[in-house]
Amino acid sequence: MRIRDSIHSDRLPASYYAASSNYPDGFRRLEGNVHVEVCVVGGGYTGVATALALAEKGVDVALVEQNSIGWGASGRNGGQILGGFGPELSEFDKYQKTYGPAAETLWQAGVDCVDIVRSNVEKYGIDCDLTWGYFDAAMNERQMRDLAAAKISLEQQGYPHALKTISASEVGSVVGSKKFVGGLVNQGWGHCHPLNLVRGEAKAAADSGVKIFEDARVSKLEYKDDGVVVDTDWGRVTADKVVMACNAYIGKLVPKLANRMLPVGSYIIATEPLSDDLAAEILPGNHAVCDQRWALDYFRLSADNRLLFGGMATYSGMHPKDLVKKMRPKMLKVFPQLEGMKIDYQWGGYLAVGLNRIPQIGRLNARTYYAQAYAGHGVAPSHGAAEMIADAITGNDRRLAMIEAVKHKPFPGGRFLRKPVLATGMAFERFKELIGG
Numbered sequence: 557m558r559i560r561d562s563i564h565s566d567r568l569p570a571s572y573y574a575a576s577s578n579y580p581d582g583f584r585r586l587e588g589n590v591h592v593e594v595c596v597v598g599g600g601y602t603g604v605a606t607a608l609a610l611a612e613k614g615v616d617v618a619l620v621e622q623n624s625i626g627w628g629a630s631g632r633n634g635g636q637i638l639g640g641f642g643p644e645l646s647e648f649d650k651y652q653k654t655y656g657p658a659a660e661t662l663w664q665a666g667v668d669c670v671d672i673v674r675s676n677v678e679k680y681g682i683d684c685d686l687t688w689g690y691f692d693a694a695m696n697e698r699q700m701r702d703l704a705a706a707k708i709s710l711e712q713q714g715y716p717h718a719l720k721t722i723s724a725s726e727v728g729s730v731v732g733s734k735k736f737v738g739g740l741v742n743q744g745w746g747h748c749h750p751l752n753l754v755r756g757e758a759k760a761a762a763d764s765g766v767k768i769f770e771d772a773r774v775s776k777l778e779y780k781d782d783g784v785v786v787d788t789d790w791g792r793v794t795a796d797k798v799v800m801a802c803n804a805y806i807g808k809l810v811p812k813l814a815n816r817m818l819p820v821g822s823y824i825i826a827t828e829p830l831s832d833d834l835a836a837e838i839l840p841g842n843h844a845v846c847d848q849r850w851a852l853d854y855f856r857l858s859a860d861n862r863l864l865f866g867g868m869a870t871y872s873g874m875h876p877k878d879l880v881k882k883m884r885p886k887m888l889k890v891f892p893q894l895e896g897m898k899i900d901y902q903w904g905g906y907l908a909v910g911l912n913r914i915p916q917i918g919r920l921n922a923r924t925y926y927a928q929a930y931a932g933h934g935v936a937p938s939h940g941a942a943e944m945i946a947d948a949i950t951g952n953d954r955r956l957a958m959i960e961a962v963k964h965k966p967f968p969g970g971r972f973l974r975k976p977v978l979a980t981g982m983a984f985e986r987f988k989e990l991i992g993g
């Protein structure tokens with residue numbers, strides 16, 4: 557089932573990213589039959605990074621993407637590169653609760669996944685505006701205390717990158733907004749042009765021998781004694797193993813995966829390019845920024861000085877009719893100095909969230925691997941998941957076995973009721989936030 561609605565068509569959305577893509581060339585359609593060792597389904601970070609990691613290990617891989625590489629969340633997101641596999645890295649107690657004896661290993665995987673992005677960009681010369689520096693912005697004293705505690709906890713845990721708490725008097729040196737009373741700078745995280753990252757990685761994968769096919773929607777998976785038959789609209793891949801990397805866009809292809817996540821809409825607007833002075837006033841250190849709320853605002857500058865401002869979270873499958881009308885007032889609350897600036901681009905997409913908000917990574921059976929539901933933190937963790945899957949397929953399943961031990965329940969309410977059930981749950985979280993709970 558292809559998804560077509562006010563923010564999705566078969567083409568890339570008309571985003572700032574599509575307009576500034578450094579990798580315009582597409583890949584051919586699959587026609588006829590191909591046999592490979594591993595077939596990856598889905599051309600976002602999970603699929604592309606898995607295919608690349610497998611090719612680096614000498615595995616014969618095909619990747620099939622229903623539209624084009626980066627069409628899903630990977631080519632639409634805020635571009636913020638954040639670590640962590642589920643819980644925040646500062647909450648090691650939650651790693652222990654979630655992963656038990658594997659907590660140390662998976663905490664480290666949450667740090668290292670950012671380095672996979674860094675390494676791919678360097679190794680393959682990917683032109684994606686990679687920039688280091690991230691700011692967790694506090695809106696009140698309670699959040700400030702939490703962030704100060706997070707810094708101590710990260711340092712005690714051996715976090716390897718520079719951290720700095722920013723007080724109310726210093727906040728203007730990071731973000732020029734009266735909304736924030738301080739925060740925490742993390743130099744280990746940063747931002748990039750997300751579509752150029754995934755397309756650059758796809759080029760690297762193709763150069764390394766991966767057969768990439770676009771306009772190749774998988775309609776059926778059939779398991780035989782000697783492998784899996786992956787049928788697309790125009791051709792067929794037979795493989796020893798498959799990797800499901802469809803995240804929020806999986807539709808009905810694998811109900812067991814679809815039932816365990818919910819597609820959540822998130823939306824971004826991009827201003828016209830700002831003058832150097834205005835850009836330096838609002839984000840003097842060129843950090844990526846998130847606030848601390850459940851339905852957070854996230855923002856950063858593009859390489860050509862646009863403010864990319866994201867936020868909102870819709871759980872019903874209904875997108876706002878007029879994104880600019882919804883998002884612009886949010887942006888102006890943070891940066892009133894942008895009054896009068898034109899909005900050049902607006903777009904949105906689906907990320908996937910599971911009930912426990914822990915990424916879902918593992919095996920459905922001996923031939924089927926999967927990774928999905930990174931919530932709002934997919935750019936770097938999808939690369940960590942890709943590495944775990946590639947390791948497991950080539951004989952080392954130590955970390956995959958640890959992470960797949962976490963059980964993920966389907967959403968209550970079945971196919972038709974799970975969205976209303978979740979919307980109620982989210983409304984409750986929002987209510988708690990408003991009353992400061």
Ligand SMILES: Cc1cc2nc3c(=O)[nH]c(=O)nc-3n(C[C@H](O)[C@H](O)[C@H](O)COP(=O)(O)OP(=O)(O)OC[C@H]3O[C@@H](n4cnc5c(N)ncnc54)[C@H](O)[C@@H]3O)c2cc1C
Nearest residue numbers: 598600601602622628629630633634636774905933934935
């Ligand atoms: C607006 C927005 C902002 C976000 N901001 C951030 C951020 O700043 N930082 C961050 O870390 N994360 C962010 N995220 C989340 C992040 O983008 C995702 O977690 C991540 O991109 C998931 O990658 P993926 O490869 O698993 O899925 P996707 O990128 O969604 O890719 C899945 C692919 O599978 C394909 N597919 C589906 N079904 C089939 C089929 N039957 N046959 C063939 N192909 C199929 C789809 O076409 C799609 O291209 C954001 C997400 C959105 C939507």
